[in-house]
Amino acid sequence: MVAGAVANDGIMRAADGTPLKTRLRRAERREKVKALGLVAPLFLFIVLTFLTPIVVMLYNAIYDPDIAENLPQTVSILKDWDGKELPEEPAFAALASDLKAAQKDKTVALVGKRLNYEISGIRSKILTSGRKAATLEAGPYKDAMIAIDPIWGEVDTWSTIKRSGSSYTPFYILSMLDMRQGADGSLEHVPADRAIYVDVLLRTLGIALLVTICTLVLGYPVAYMLATTPQKTASILMIFVLLPFWTSLLVRTTAWTILMQDGGVFAQMLNFTGITWLLDTLGLADGTPQLFKTRFATVIAMTHIQLPFTLLPIYSVMKTISPTYMRAAKSLGGTPFYSFMRVYVPQTLPGVAAGCLLTFILCLGYYITPALVGGPTDQMVSGFIADAINRENNWGKASALGVILLIATLILYYIYNKLVGIDRMKLG
Incomplete structure (x- = not known):
């Protein structure tokens, strides 16, 4: 019998008499095993370094023997x-x-x-x-x-x-929500003078949102310029975009502490440009405004660090948009601004969504930057987690803060995806 011949029973068989379907299933299984073998190291790495710590964190947030x-x-x-x-x-x-x-x-x-x-x-x-x-x-x-x-x-x-x-x-989880169990087991809010953690969570979300908006406003036009500029020029400009990645986050943050200090470069720029005089005239400041250890310094430093993370996904999507769309819109009578807003911008929304979501999630975990350039009212959840572990040795509190931050992030991501998620985006 030749390979692939039809036997008397009407079943396609291989040269050794094995049904061809059986041979195909075996070949598919071997390919799946090979693919699993290639993926297994990465899967094991993710389980050990990502999933396992999350499970331990969830466990420590409620375990207290x-x-x-x-x-x-x-x-x-x-x-x-x-x-x-x-x-x-x-x-x-x-x-x-x-x-x-x-x-x-x-x-x-x-x-x-x-x-x-x-x-x-x-x-x-x-x-x-x-x-x-x-x-x-x-x-x-x-x-x-x-x-x-x-x-x-x-x-x-x-x-x-x-x-x-x-x-x-549930003590640690409730405490991080500024709640507690009463003597009868009912839930009640802690006194106002001890309620701090909800404010910290809202502050963290607010700073992350503000930084995300700033990076989008600054990064979108730069990404557009890079996508529409000739490749040789765009490659040179891209070096400047990626330049922050060449130095560590700690070095960049330390540089901002020098720039923002009283008498630093930023203070001199305010004096030189007359902004200080204008603020004095309007009664908004008395002398050079303080920049160091403020919310302004925190947002500026974080925006500088996070800008490439928002810009690059937007740029990658813009590079795939054919210029013929804009030419077609203009040929049909659309003004440049109308064509840009109605034809070009909707096509970039997947990149905007990916970049903004990446920046927002990364900002939620910031610790070094707020600690160095921010004031006491600018510290985020990560700073309190570090204090709970290093100073208080309270792993239950640290785990509960991590769990609440994780849940808040998942809820916000779900709402974000429902409102402006990629699956809802349509060309205008």
């Missing part, structure tokens, strides 16, 4: 406590026993640290109670513990322990 592990007897007894009055003697006895064990294991500081997140100043009292509880030999423990510190005679303290007794808690 400090109270459950170090006050197990107290947590067990408080499960049946109604929370209206002080618990009975067995709860105080369990607390004294748990504090003794925690003092021996040197974990009482973890209990104090965790409760201090909800009751300010209780950490030192927990440490003192741990040392003194270790000396108690017999009851009654209720009077003894209250004598050690009056805080054990307050219902709120016991309610907080009961609330924190689960290894999985």
Whole structure:
């Protein structure tokens, strides 16, 4: 039988008698295995460096075993406590026993640290109670513990322990939304003088949006010029666009700290151009306006860094637009401005969407630039995450901030895609 011949049963078979369809399926499987082998290293890299950290972050935002592990007897007894009055003697006895064990294991500081997140100043009292509880030999423990510190005679303290007794808690997520659980478990807003995290999130989104708009306003005409200029000239100009990538972000930000300082280049330019005099005359400033450690400096520095990220996607789309479209529009009676707005601009919207979205998402994670050139009211979510990890050693808080920022980004991306997403773009 020759290869590909038809057998008596009407089935195409190979030279060895195997049905041709079977041979084709085997060949397809081999090709898929080869393709999977080529993709596997990249897939593994993404899982280890991207997906795994996100899963760990999500887990740390709700996992908090400090109270459950170090006050197990107290947590067990408080499960049946109604929370209206002080618990009975067995709860105080369990607390004294748990504090003794925690003092021996040197974990009482973890209990104090965790409760201090909800009751300010209780950490030192927990440490003192741990040392003194270790000396108690017999009851009654209720009077003894209250004598050690009056805080054990307050219902709120016991309610907080009961609330924190689960290894999985919404405390960190709620705290980063300026909310908390009340004594009865209901949600309530924290006092106004302690509500800061929602403002920080809105500030982060606002700065990211402002920088995105600035890069679009500056980058769109430059991208148009590069796309319509002869290739030789455009290649030279593109070098200047890519020049910021030749130096590190830290170096560029440090350069802006020098430019923005009092008496720096920007201050001299304001004086030389008469802008300072105009502002003085209008009563908008008294002398040279302060630029360093302001929102203005933060936005300018971030715009300089992010400009290529917005410009390049727009340029790549503009290069694919044939000039015949504009010539056809003009030949049909359209003015240059009308033809540009109705024919050319709609075709560039995919690049605008990609560039703006890339810049916006990157801006949400900025830390170095706001820390160096921005003031205290210009710090973004990333700065608070860094403080929570490096200064407070509070991984739950840092993870919760990361989760909230991730959720906010996904929500905004969903809304953005629904309103002006690429799948809704049509030529005008």
